[in-house]
Amino acid sequence: MWTLAWKNVGRGRGRSLVTAGAVAAVVALMLVMYGFSGAVLNGMFQNLTRTTGHLVLRVKNAESVREFDLSLVRGVPELKAAIARALPEADVEAVLEVPALLAGETRSRGVVLLGLEPDGHLMKELVDKYRVRGAPPADGDGWSAALGLALAQALQVDVGNPVYAFAPGTDGLGAAAFTVSAVLDLPESTLEARTAALTLQAAQELAAPDAASRIVVFLPWLKTLRQADRLEEARTELAAVVPEDYEVLTWREAQPALAAILDMMGPMLLIYAVIFFVLAGLLVVNTVYLGLVERIREFGVIIALGADRWRIMRLVVLESLLLVTSGAAVGGVLGGLAVWRLAQGFSLPGTLAQQYAEFGLPVVMYASITPGQVLQVFAFAVLTAIASALWPAWLAGRLEPVEAMRHVA
Amino acid sequence: MPALVEARNLHKVYRADGVETPALRGVNFSARRGEFTAIAGPSGSGKSTLLHLLGGLDLPTEGEVWLDGERLDDKGAVARARLRLWKVGFVFQAYNLIPVLTALENAAFVLELRGLPARERSERARAALAELEMEGYASRKPNQLSGGQQQRVAVARALAAEPAVIFADEPTANLDSKTGRALIEYMKRLNREKGVTFIFSTHDPRLLEHVRRVVHLEDGRIVGEEERG
Numbered sequence: 055m056w057t058l059a060w061k062n063v064g065r066g067r068g069r070s071l072v073t074a075g076a077v078a079a080v081v082a083l084m085l086v087m088y089g090f091s092g093a094v095l096n097g098m099f100q101n102l103t104r105t106t107g108h109l110v111l112r113v114k115n116a117e118s119v120r121e122f123d124l125s126l127v128r129g130v131p132e133l134k135a136a137i138a139r140a141l142p143e144a145d146v147e148a149v150l151e152v153p154a155l156l157a158g159e160t161r162s163r164g165v166v167l168l169g170l171e172p173d174g175h176l177m178k179e180l181v182d183k184y185r186v187r188g189a190p191p192a193d194g195d196g197w198s199a200a201l202g203l204a205l206a207q208a209l210q211v212d213v214g215n216p217v218y219a220f221a222p223g224t225d226g227l228g229a230a231a232f233t234v235s236a237v238l239d240l241p242e243s244t245l246e247a248r249t250a251a252l253t254l255q256a257a258q259e260l261a262a263p264d265a266a267s268r269i270v271v272f273l274p275w276l277k278t279l280r281q282a283d284r285l286e287e288a289r290t291e292l293a294a295v296v297p298e299d300y301e302v303l304t305w306r307e308a309q310p311a312l313a314a315i316l317d318m319m320g321p322m323l324l325i326y327a328v329i330f331f332v333l334a335g336l337l338v339v340n341t342v343y344l345g346l347v348e349r350i351r352e353f354g355v356i357i358a359l360g361a362d363r364w365r366i367m368r369l370v371v372l373e374s375l376l377l378v379t380s381g382a383a384v385g386g387v388l389g390g391l392a393v394w395r396l397a398q399g400f401s402l403p404g405t406l407a408q409q410y411a412e413f414g415l416p417v418v419m420y421a422s423i424t425p426g427q428v429l430q431v432f433a434f435a436v437l438t439a440i441a442s443a444l445w446p447a448w449l450a451g452r453l454e455p456v457e458a459m460r461h462v463a
Numbered sequence: 464m465p466a467l468v469e470a471r472n473l474h475k476v477y478r479a480d481g482v483e484t485p486a487l488r489g490v491n492f493s494a495r496r497g498e499f500t501a502i503a504g505p506s507g508s509g510k511s512t513l514l515h516l517l518g519g520l521d522l523p524t525e526g527e528v529w530l531d532g533e534r535l536d537d538k539g540a541v542a543r544a545r546l547r548l549w550k551v552g553f554v555f556q557a558y559n560l561i562p563v564l565t566a567l568e569n570a571a572f573v574l575e576l577r578g579l580p581a582r583e584r585s586e587r588a589r590a591a592l593a594e595l596e597m598e599g600y601a602s603r604k605p606n607q608l609s610g611g612q613q614q615r616v617a618v619a620r621a622l623a624a625e626p627a628v629i630f631a632d633e634p635t636a637n638l639d640s641k642t643g644r645a646l647i648e649y650m651k652r653l654n655r656e657k658g659v660t661f662i663f664s665t666h667d668p669r670l671l672e673h674v675r676r677v678v679h680l681e682d683g684r685i686v687g688e689e690e691r692g
Contacts, residue, residue: 055575061563355559358520359620360548360576362541456521459559 055365059372063380066345073334073341074381077435080330081385082392084431085423087326089393091319092422093400097415099279102312103305104179107147107270109289110308111137114301116268122153122224126265127300133269136295141288144273147174148266150257154221156201156250158209165205165248167219169257175272181238181251188213188236190251197256198235202246206237213237217250224261232256241411279316280424327431331438338442342374346446353450354458363451370450374443375436382435386428396421466493466529467660468517468628473526475512475683486512487523488683494662494676496627499654501663501671504680510664511556511632513680517662518551518630519543531627548576552621552629556636558613560605566592566616567601573624584623591623592616594649596642611638618646622653628660635667647673 063070112127119125127133130148137146150169155162170177172192181190181200191198199217201209211217211234220229232252240246258264273288275281285304293302306313346353353366361369399418401407407417475487486509494500502510515521516528519535528535531550535543547553552573560569570591574584592598595615605613614637621629629650635643651673653659663670671677679687 057568057575058561058564058572065563351559352561355555355561356572356576357544358518358547358553358555359573360544360551362544362548364541365576454521456515459555459557 055369055372059369059376062345062349062373063376066341066348069341069344070377073337074377074384076334076337077378077381077438078385078388080334081382081431081435082389083385084323084327084330084434085386085389085428086392086396086421087323088427088431089389089396089421089423091323092424092427093396093419094415095316095319096278096422097419098312098316100277101416102309103272103276105176106305106309108273108276108285108305109144109271109292110268110303110305111271111292111296111300112268112303114299123262126150126262126267127269128265130264130266130269133296133300137269137271137292140291140295141271141273143275144271144288145175147171147176147270147272148254149176149268149270150254150262150265151267152219152221152224152257152261154219154261156205156209157218157220158211158215161209163205163208163248165250167199167221167257167260168249168251169254169266170251171254176270177251180240181236184238184240186237186239188234191232191235191253191256193253193255197230197232197252199232199256200236200238200251201234202249203237203239204243204247205250206234208247219250219260221261225265226259226261226263228260230256230260278422327434331434335438335442338374338378338438339445341377342370342443342446343449345373346370346450350453350458350461353453354455354461357453357455358459366453367447367451370447371440371443374446375439378435378439378442382432385435386432389431393421393423465495465532467496467498467531468662469493469527469529470513470517471527471529473513473516473528474524475509475516475521476524486683487516489526490680490683490685492517492678492685494628494660496660497654497658498676499651499661499674500676500678501665501674502678502680503664503666503671505666508680509683510680512683514630514632514662514664518553518628519547520553548573550627552624552626554614554618554621554629554631554634556633558605558610558617558637560613560616560620562605565602565604566597566608566612566619569605569616570619570623572620577624587625588619588623591619594622594645595619596645611642614638615642615646622649625653625657625659628662631661631663631665633665633667634663635665635670643667643670 113119113125116125134146152167154165154167156165177190186203191200206212209217213234213236215234217232217234219232222228276285289302289304296302357366397420399420401418402410411417470490470492473487473490477484477486490513502513504510516523523536530546567588571584571588574587589598592601595618597612597615597619600608600612618634635646638646647670650661654661675691677689678685
């Protein structure tokens with residue numbers, strides 16, 4: 055039956071080639087799409103966690119706490135030391151966010167003063183990386199701040215000009231003068247209009263000595279979204295060493311909206327896969343059905359010789375499987391090569407890369423696909439082959455041998 | 464000896480577009496194991512219909528069909544297919560070879576349906592082709608063979624399976640006289656040595672000379688029967 059099925063596939067050569075070609079295109083396309091989505095997800099994950107960290111320690115239910123002083127993590131040096139003992143490979147940084155009024159000579163704006171550790175990841179990611187001019191804020195003789203470009207324009211200040219911060223009702227000085235040390239072209243325009251970065255020490259002295267809004271933990275070994283189990287293990291280890299008033303969140307819990315966007319990618323791809331394979335399946339149905347119609351007399355002979363209806367149905371399904379898997383094999387090779395090439399690194403064409411950077415996409419991305427996704431694509435191909443053959447197989451199984459042998463195509 | 468093939472009061476009526484066409488009208492027929500029997504009659508007498516019913520290809524409108532002790536007419540399509548596969552061989556008037564398969568693959572096709580190992584079915588198919596002087600054409604496809612050669616492959620397909628009974632619908636009609644004689648001799652030898660029962664529909668005098676029994680059919684009724692020494 056294998057021999058017959060295989061030879062039958064090669065019978066309507068043009069039709070079979072078109073159908074197998076369509077299946078190959080769909081399989082290759084799906085592999086590339088999965089590889090591309092892997093690149094996007096990993097890129098977004100890395101970009102996201104560069105600024106949010108992988109784990110975040112903060113006051114329990116911090117988002118619902120209204121009072122500034124109740125939202126603070128106290129005893130930052132001790133906590134950082136405890137975290138370093140629990141997770142020796144981790145990089146740990148404290149961040150203090152102070153709601154304040156920032157004024158230039160003539161104008162003022164409500165802002166968030168972001169206190170960052172001068173040599174930390176966050177200072178590099180949020181200040182160094184987006185610095186248009188000037189130097190990052192540093193602890194020294196006078197305090198300095200890096201302002202978002204939109205904020206600097208709104209306050210009509212630039213590098214070297216003074217700005218004045220007011221944070222009344224806090225435990226620190228409550229007011230201080232800063233020199234604008236840098237202007238930042240941040241990827242998110244809303245952030246750019248209301249952010250001023252300064253050193254953690256400056257922010258603490260202004261509003262909350264020895265305190266932080268959160269302690270951010272970076273896990274250098276966490277490279278992809280798929281290491282969720284290891285992240286959970288790290289969270290458990292960390293949760294064991296922090297006081298009860300505090301909670302440890304994963305990046306997902308700290309950024310649920312962004313995590314939800316990343317999680318949507320899987321179902322969306324699944325929908326695309328279903329649509330593409332249904333379209334390919336229609337072609338397969340057409341090919342298998344025409345193959346049946348052209349060979350009714352032959353099916354009659356095979357039944358007369360002793361093949362029962364189940365064997366006839368199996369023959370039709372087998373032909374469909376061979377047709378589709380041939381196409382899928384070719385598509386698998388082409389798609390695999392394309393994914394391999396994209397895995398070496400690629401950028402979106404033209405200005406798209408810059409535009410999508412706004413949404414957290416890195417400029418250079420690396421395609422990534424899991425064995426599970428490859429299996430899923432091939433499973434779709436096999437399902438398409440079987441589903442497409444069911445109706446023609448059912449028709450073939452109902453043929454009466456004498457009538458079928460009299461059939462004239 | 465009990466009958467290997469038996470038809471009791473067999474009626475077959477074809478219905479199409481409200482028109483009924485009787486093909487068989489109360490045929491009683493039996494053949495014992497080892498018989499070499501011909502069903503003779505003019506065109507339209509019902510020979511092919513009778514062979515189809517006896518071989519389980521079709522169901523009678525009325526009456527019973529028995530094959531090797533099993534009633535066929537009350538069996539479903541799957542059970543009848545199984546009986547055909549293991550007990551019945553067919554040689555059709557048209558060659559009815561599978562065009563994409565070689566002569567050897569065609570000859571081995573029933574054996575493949577039976578699930579025999581590739582080596583065994585190849586050996587048996589080659590032997591059957593050799594009996595019909597077709598061993599040199601084993602790798603050819605039907606469209607590379609003449610009509611007579613195709614019919615010989617079709618006969619080889621039935622013979623290779625060595626069934627209990629072979630129903631042959633005008634088996635020598637398209638063969639040249641040398642091949643026809645070889646075919647008849649082979650079948651007689653198979654009948655004599657292995658006890659295969661042959662039932663033919665034919666009016667080929669070359670074949671009628673070799674049969675022991677001729678049943679004459681006319682207008683769907685048996686009108687005569689003769690036994691020959």
